Structure formats: structure tokens, C-alpha cells
Amino acid sequence: MYYFIVNLTSRTGKAAKTWHQLKLELDQREVAYKAYVSEYPGHATRLAKMICNKADKDIRLIVVGGDGTANEVINGMEHFEKVTFGYIPSGSGNDLGRGLGISAKDPLEALQRILEAEQARYMDLGRVSWADDRGIRQSRLYAISAGIGFDALVCELALHAKLKTFLNRIGLGKLVYLILTVKSMRALQVQDAYIEFEGGESYELKDMVFAAAMNQPYEGGGVPMAPDAKNDDGLLSVIFVEDIPKKKMPRMLLRLLLKKHKKIQGLRLKDTKSVRIHSDTPLVVHSDGEFCGYRTDIRFEAEKGKLRILC
Numbered sequence: 001m002y003y004f005i006v007n008l009t010s011r012t013g014k015a016a017k018t019w020h021q022l023k024l025e026l027d028q029r030e031v032a033y034k035a036y037v038s039e040y041p042g043h044a045t046r047l048a049k050m051i052c053n054k055a056d057k058d059i060r061l062i063v064v065g066g067d068g069t070a071n072e073v074i075n076g077m078e079h080f081e082k083v084t085f086g087y088i089p090s091g092s093g094n095d096l097g098r099g100l101g102i103s104a105k106d107p108l109e110a111l112q113r114i115l116e117a118e119q120a121r122y123m124d125l126g127r128v129s130w131a132d133d134r135g136i137r138q139s140r141l142y143a144i145s146a147g148i149g150f151d152a153l154v155c156e157l158a159l160h161a162k163l164k165t166f167l168n169r170i171g172l173g174k175l176v177y178l179i180l181t182v183k184s185m186r187a188l189q190v191q192d193a194y195i196e197f198e199g200g201e202s203y204e205l206k207d208m209v210f211a212a213a214m215n216q217p218y219e220g221g222g223v224p225m226a227p228d229a230k231n232d233d234g235l236l237s238v239i240f241v242e243d244i245p246k247k248k249m250p251r252m253l254l255r256l257l258l259k260k261h262k263k264i265q266g267l268r269l270k271d272t273k274s275v276r277i278h279s280d281t282p283l284v285v286h287s288d289g290e291f292c293g294y295r296t297d298i299r300f301e302a303e304k305g306k307l308r309i310l311c
């Protein structure tokens with residue numbers, strides 16, 4: 001049975017039109033399915049949990065929404081061995097679709113690929129974890145990326161930005177992250193930090209701008225942060241940037257966009273199974289663009305082949 005979790009508010013409500021198209025196609029093909037609509041932030045997590053706990057032995061859980069909705073669903077999933085995940089991108093940034101090679105422009109094609117897939121493949125997920133105020137370990141899974149510092153700050157701003165509504169209306173929603181990045185550069189706060197990779201390799205970072213542990217090449221609406229990242233190698237591609245004067249930030253962004261990472265002084269990329277980051281003052285953390293609070297100590301790790309996916 002196919003179970004759909006739909007966020008009609010994604011891409012400032014444009015996902016409603018996408019879902020209407022998909023429903024017509026599902027009915028025309030006489031596909032047996034049930035659909036659940038996310039009614040508030042966090043609801044998709046509860047829906048996913050409820051669906052995964054059904055007695056059904058072959059659950060096909062399909063998300064119609066943006067990266068944030070996919071993240072909510074993945075974090076509600078249980079019994080991963082009997083659930084196969086599918087994704088129809090209809091959000092603003094669509095970095096998960098980009099990483100999986102699924103175009104947001106043609107939801108019917110994405111649906112066809114899901115319905116006609118001969119077999120599922122296994123995709124890695126990342127996990128970001130931290131200790132809460134009571135010292136209890138908390139974590140969130142992610143499909144695309146998680147990060148600390150400047151990239152997380154931009155995600156936090158995007159969650160509440162009126163600009164996103166406007167850009168989505170004119171079909172340019174993915175630019176919201178880029179525009180907010182440029183707008184926030186002047187207010188950039190850097191922080192000394194310590195980063196330690198599995199195996200013991202470590203660096204003292206002076207004025208860290210951000211660090212992100214990528215499971216897919218793109219975040220922020222198509223910025224190729226880790227162009228060589230693979231989502232099935234059991235590794236995260238960690239990008240970390242330190243000691244860049246504010247006036248050189250626009251050039252850094254341009255070089256990132258052009259995939260000229262080696263020309264950015266202060267940028268390093270390293271593949272790893274896990275990495276730990278410490279900063280003396282709390283910095284904002286995100287998981288697939290969703291806010292995870294302000295933290296001083298976080299850990300990112302790859303969970304190899306955790307998600308069975310149709311695409």
C-alpha cells in the first residue's frame with residue numbers, strides 16, 4: 001500500500017496544485033493509496049510514526065513537500081526494514097530532489113518513477129546529536145545536510161522570511177537562501193571552534209564561519225557545498241570554513257557556486273563517518289534546514305544504507 005504524507009503549505013501553498021495533479025493521476029491509474037495532510041509544523045513526524053506502526057508488511061511512504069517535510073517524515077519513521085520511502089519534491093529549496101536526480105518541475109514523472117521502480121535502493125542518512133539542557137542526548141536524522149554556524153543561521157532566517165513567500169509566488173523560491181546569505185554577511189558572527197574527526201584527526205578553528213556535514217552535494221537551494229558527496233558511501237562530506245574576512249565573503253560564495261572550492265582560502269573538505277565540533281559559545285544548528293537550537297557540542301555521523309528508497 002502507498003501512504004502519502006502531503007504538506008499543502010510547501011512552496012507557499014503551491015504544493016496544493018501539485019497534489020491535485022498527483023491525485024488525478026493516482027485515481028486514473030487505480031493505485032491503492034491513503035493520503036494524510038500535514039496540518040501543523042511537526043505533524044508529518046507524527047503521521048510517519050503512525051503509518052510505520054501499521055500492521056502492513058510492505059509500507060511505501062511517499063512524501064509530497066519540501067526538504068523540511070521530508071526531514072520531518074524521516075524523523076518519525078520506525079521499522080525502517082519494512083518501509084520504502086519515496087519523494088516528490090514540491091518545496092522551495094528542493095535540495096533532496098536535486099541530490100536524488102528528481103526534478104521538482106515534473107511531479108508526475110517523479111510519481112511514475114516511484115510507481116514503476118523495479119527495486120528500491122539504499123541511501124545513507126546523517127544523524128546530528130547534542131546534549132540538551134539536562135544533559136540528555138537528543139538527535140535528528142537528516143537526508144541532505146546538517147550544519148552549525150552561518151549556514152544554519154541562514155536556514156533559521158529562511159524559516160520565517162516573508163521574502164520566501166514573495167519569491168515562491170514568482171517561482172523563484174530557491175533563491176531565498178542565497179539572498180539571505182548575502183543579506184546576513186554583514187552581521188556574520190564567527191567563533192573559535194574545535195573539530196575532531198573519527199580516527200583522531202583534529203583542528204583548532206580560528207573564527208569558524210560554519211561547518212556542515214553533507215549527505216548530498218547541495219544545500220541552500222542548489223549551492224554545491226560538497227560537489228562530490230555521495231549518499232550511499234557511508235560517509236559524510238564535511239565542509240568547514242575559518243578565518244575569512246567579511247569583505248571576502250561574497251567572493252567565497254561565488255567560488256562555492258562555481259565549485260571552485262580549492263581556491264577558497266580557509267575552506268577544507270573531508271569525508272568521514274563521524275565528526276565532533278565544539279565551540280565555546282552556543283551556535284545555531286540545523287538539520288535539513290530545520291532549526292535544532294543553539295549548541296556548543298554537536299556530533300554528526302553517517303548511518304549507512306538506513307533508508308530504502310524508490311526513485
Ligand SMILES: Nc1ncnc2c1ncn2[C@@H]1O[C@H](COP(=O)(O)OP(=O)(O)OP(=O)(O)O)[C@@H](O)[C@H]1O
Pocket residue numbers: 007009010011012038039040041042043044065066067068069070072090091092093094095289290
Ligand atoms: N499545515 C501546515 N501549516 C504550516 N506549516 C506547516 C504545515 N505542515 C507542515 N508545516 C511546516 O512547513 C515547513 C516548510 O515545509 P517544506 O519544507 O515542505 O516546504 P518549503 O519550506 O517550501 O521547502 P524547502 O524546505 O525545500 O525550502 C516545515 O518546516 C513544516 O514544519
